[in-house]
Amino acid sequence: xxxxxxxxxxxxxxxxxxxxxxxxxxxxxxxxxxxxxxxxxxxxxxxxxxxxxxxxxxxxxxxxxxxxxxxxxxxxxxxxxxxxxxxxxxxxxxxxxxxxxxxxxxxxxxxxxxxxxxxxxxxxxxxxxxxxxxxxxxxxxxxxxxxxxxxxxxxxxxxxxxxxxxxxxxxxxxxxxxxxxxxxxxxxxxxxxxxxxxxxxxxxxxxxxxxxxxxxxxxxxxxxxxxxxxxxxxxxxxxxxxxxxxxxxxxxxxxxxxxxxxxxx
Amino acid sequence: xxxxxxxxxxxxxxxxxxxxxxxxxxxxxxxxxxxxxxxxxxxxxxxxxxxxxxxxxxxxxxxxxxxxxxxxxxxxxxxxxxxxxxxxxxxxxxxxxxxxxxxxxxxxxxxxxxxxxxxxxxxxxxxxxxxxxxxxxxxxxxxxxxxxxxxxxxxxxxxxxxxxxxxxxxxxxxxxxxxxxxxxxxxxxxxxxxxxxxxxxxxxxxxxxxxxxxxxxxxxxxxxxxxxxxxxxxxxxxxxxxxxxxxxxxxxxxxxxxxxxxxxx
Numbered sequence: 001x002x003x004x005x006x007x008x009x010x011x012x013x014x015x016x017x018x019x020x021x022x023x024x025x026x027x028x029x030x031x032x033x034x035x036x037x038x039x040x041x042x043x044x045x046x047x048x049x050x051x052x053x054x055x056x057x058x059x060x061x062x063x064x065x066x067x068x069x070x071x072x073x074x075x076x077x078x079x080x081x082x083x084x085x086x087x088x089x090x091x092x093x094x095x096x097x098x099x100x101x102x103x104x105x106x107x108x109x110x111x112x113x114x115x116x117x118x119x120x121x122x123x124x125x126x127x128x129x130x131x132x133x134x135x136x137x138x139x140x141x142x143x144x145x146x147x148x149x150x151x152x153x154x155x156x157x158x159x160x161x162x163x164x165x166x167x168x169x170x171x172x173x174x175x176x177x178x179x180x181x182x183x184x185x186x187x188x189x190x191x192x193x194x195x196x197x198x199x200x201x202x203x204x205x206x207x208x209x210x211x212x213x214x215x216x217x218x219x220x221x222x223x224x225x226x227x228x229x230x231x232x233x234x235x236x237x238x239x240x241x242x243x244x245x246x247x248x249x250x251x252x253x254x255x256x257x258x259x260x261x262x263x264x265x
Numbered sequence: 266x267x268x269x270x271x272x273x274x275x276x277x278x279x280x281x282x283x284x285x286x287x288x289x290x291x292x293x294x295x296x297x298x299x300x301x302x303x304x305x306x307x308x309x310x311x312x313x314x315x316x317x318x319x320x321x322x323x324x325x326x327x328x329x330x331x332x333x334x335x336x337x338x339x340x341x342x343x344x345x346x347x348x349x350x351x352x353x354x355x356x357x358x359x360x361x362x363x364x365x366x367x368x369x370x371x372x373x374x375x376x377x378x379x380x381x382x383x384x385x386x387x388x389x390x391x392x393x394x395x396x397x398x399x400x401x402x403x404x405x406x407x408x409x410x411x412x413x414x415x416x417x418x419x420x421x422x423x424x425x426x427x428x429x430x431x432x433x434x435x436x437x438x439x440x441x442x443x444x445x446x447x448x449x450x451x452x453x454x455x456x457x458x459x460x461x462x463x464x465x466x467x468x469x470x471x472x473x474x475x476x477x478x479x480x481x482x483x484x485x486x487x488x489x490x491x492x493x494x495x496x497x498x499x500x501x502x503x504x505x506x507x508x509x510x511x512x513x514x515x516x517x518x519x520x521x522x523x524x525x526x527x528x529x530x
Binding site: 180209212213217222223240245250253259 | 484
C-alpha cells in the first residue's frame with residue numbers, strides 16, 4: 001500500500017501498556033509489536049507515556065523488547081532529547097524514525113544532529129515556540145524552516161516527515177482543512193519533497209465517532225498527498241480506506257482482490 | 266450537509282424501475298421518490314432507461330408521478346433533447362436540473378437555451394466529440410468551454426454543474442486522480458466558480474467492493490471541492506462519509522450529534 005503506516009499502539013497512554021512498562025513485562029508489548037507488524041505497520045511507534053519518570057531508561061528497554069520479536073523499524077516517540085538519544089543508541093536492526101522535533105531552532109539543533117549520526121528519519125512538526133498557526137500558509141512557512149534545517153544538517157529530505165498537526169475536530173474544527181491544505185503545499189515545497197505524516201487519532205479525540213472520523217480524515221489527507229500516518233493498524237476499516245485510496249490515486253494497481261493485495265496477502 | 270445529493274435510484278437501468286415504467290405503475294417510483302427525499306436527496310434523478318423507445322413520452326409521466334408525492338426538484342437524466350424538453354415542460358414545482366450536456370457545440374446550442382427558458386440548472390460533462398481526455402488540464406479546458414457557453418447563453422454559473430467524468434476504476438484506473446484534479450481546477454476556474462458534480466457509482470462498476478470504493482472516492486472528491494453527487498442516498502455509510510467530510514472541511518459546524526444534524530434530524 002502507498003501509505004506508510006506507523007503502529008501507534010505501544011504507548012503508555014494506553015492502560016495495558018502503562019502496566020506492562022511499569023512491571024517491565026515484555027509479553028504484552030511484544031504481542032502488539034507482532035500484531036501490528038502482521039497488520040502492515042512499516043514502523044512501530046514506542047512511547048513510554050506520561051507516567052514514566054525516567055524515559056531515557058525505559059526507551060532503550062522498549063527498543064530491545066520490540067526488536068527481539070520483529071524486524072520492523074522503530075519510531076521513537078518522546079519529547080525528551082535524552083530519551084530519543086538513548087532509544088537511538090539501543091536500536092540494533094533498521095534505522096529508526098525520531099518522533100519528533102518542532103521548528104524551534106534549539107530543538108532542531110538538538111534533534112537533527114542525532115538523526116544524522118544514527119541515520120534516522122525524523123518527524124518535523126509544523127509548529128514553533130509560538131505554537132501552531134491556524135493558516136496553512138503559515139504552517140507551510142514553518143515546514144520550510146524545517147526543510148532548510150534538514151538540508152543544513154545533512155538529512156535527506158526523503159527522511160524528513162512533516163506533520164501539519166491535526167487538532168481535535170471537536171475543539172478546533174477550523175484547523176482541519178488548514179492541516180489538509182498544509183499537506184498539499186508541503187508536497188510542492190521542494191523537489192524532492194519531504195514526506196508528510198499525521199498523528200491520525202488526534203483528529204477524533206473526545207468525539208463519539210472516532211473510527212469514522214479517523215478514516216474519513218485519512219482518506220482526505222491521502223488525497224492531498226499524505227505519505228505516512230500514525231494509526232491503529234489493527235482497525236480493518238481504516239486499512240481498507242487507506243488501501244482503497246491508494247488504488248483511486250492510481251498509486252497501486254487495481255485488481256479485484258486489491259484489499260488482499262494491499263495487505264500483502 | 267454541504268454535499269448536494271442527487272438520488273440516482275429512479276432509473277430504468279434498475280429492474281424494478283424498468284418494470285414500473287413499462288407497466289406505467291407509479292407506486293414503486295413514488296415510494297423511491299419519498300424514500301430518497303427523506304434520506305436527504307436535494308434532487309431526484311429520473312432516467313427512463315435504455316429499454317424505452319419513446320422517452321419524450323415517458324419523461325413527462327415520470328415527472329408527474331414524482332412531483333405528485335414530493336417537492337424535491339427533478340434531475341432530468343437523458344441524452345435525448347426531445348425528452349429533456351418534454352420533461353422540463355412537465356415540471357410544475359421547483360426548477361429542474363438537466364442531466365446533461367457535453368461540450369460539443371451543437372449539444373450546448375440545443376441544451377443551454379432550454380435551461381435558460383425553463384430556469385433549469387444544467388450538468389456539463391467534461392467531454393466533447395473527441396471523447397474524454399485523460400489529463401485533468403484537458404478536461405478543465407473543456408469545462409472552460411462549457412463555462413464560456415453558459416455565460417453566452419445567460420446561465421448563471423451557480424446553476425452550472427461541471428462533471429469531470431468518472432470512469433470505472435477497474436478499467437480506467439489512471440483516470441481517477443485526473444477526475445479529482447479536474448474538480449480542484451474547475452473550482453478555481455472563475456469567480457463565482459461553477460459547481461462540480463460526479464455520477465459516483467460509475468467509479469466502482471464491475472468491482473467487488475462497490476460501496477467501499479464509492480464512499481472513498483466521494484470523500485476524495487469532496488476534499489477537492491466537489492459540490493454535488495448523483496448517489497444512492499439510502500446508503501447510510503455513504504451518507505455518513507459525506508456528512509463527516511463536510512465537518513472535516515469545516516463547511517458544517519461540528520457537534521457530538523453531527524451525523525443526525527447532517528441528516529436534518
